[in-house]
Amino acid sequence: MSTIAIAGGHGKLAMLRGGLLATRGDTARGLIRKPEQADDLRAAGIEPMLCDLEGDGNVAAAVRGADAVVFAAGAGPGSGDARKRTVDLGGAVKLIEAARAEGVSRYLIVSSINADKVSEHASEGFGAYLRAKFEADEAVRASGLDWTIVRPGRLTDEPGTGLVAASMKLDYGEIPRADVAAVLVACLDDPGTIGKSFDLVAGNTPIPEAIAAI
DSSP, rough: OEEEEEEESSSSHHHHHHHHHHHHHHHEEEESSOOOHHHHHHTTTTTEEEOOOOOOOOHHHHTTTTEEEEEOOOOTTOOOOOIIIIIHHHHHHHHHHHHHHHHHOEEEEEEOTTTOOOTTTTHHHHHHHHHHHHHHHHHHHHHHHHEEHHHHHHHHOOOSSSSEEEEEOOSSEEEEEHHHHHHHHHHHOOGTTTTTEEEEEEEEEEEEHHHHOO
């Protein structure tokens, strides 16, 4: 059994993923910044841990003893450009620093499809989001950790199908959050995904096969 610390622990994706880990006997530790979110995590079998990635909270203490960390935090669609940088980029960097400090070598980050295709012609808000994700991905690559970068398409709340398309480059598409959560768990189980980054959308390939082919 492993202990996995998940930044953005109250988000829909993190809750799904944490639930999957808890169901199979792992310890899912959800990093949250609001105490009132703790009961939701406990109800899903996730261990809540207060940690404000934007503030001066001790992120290292929040990941202490973990076998892997997952960055699934995000400023959200209604946030301004500045907060996209403090959360989507700054939070990812703080988690890198904490993982290094605590000797946690495994690091997964949820990025975004097209984050590797940042364009100055993108709309201001979405362009700022992609730039923050791109820079976070670059920081992860340079971290010296055992990283995996997953770049999903537009997330939906549709039921998971267990079927995806995963490749270095894919056209823009959608994917249920439940399938992204399952892919993240599969990446943790497969050391072949270390040092790999890939796009992820709904497709026709069973998740274990898609991940094995990365």
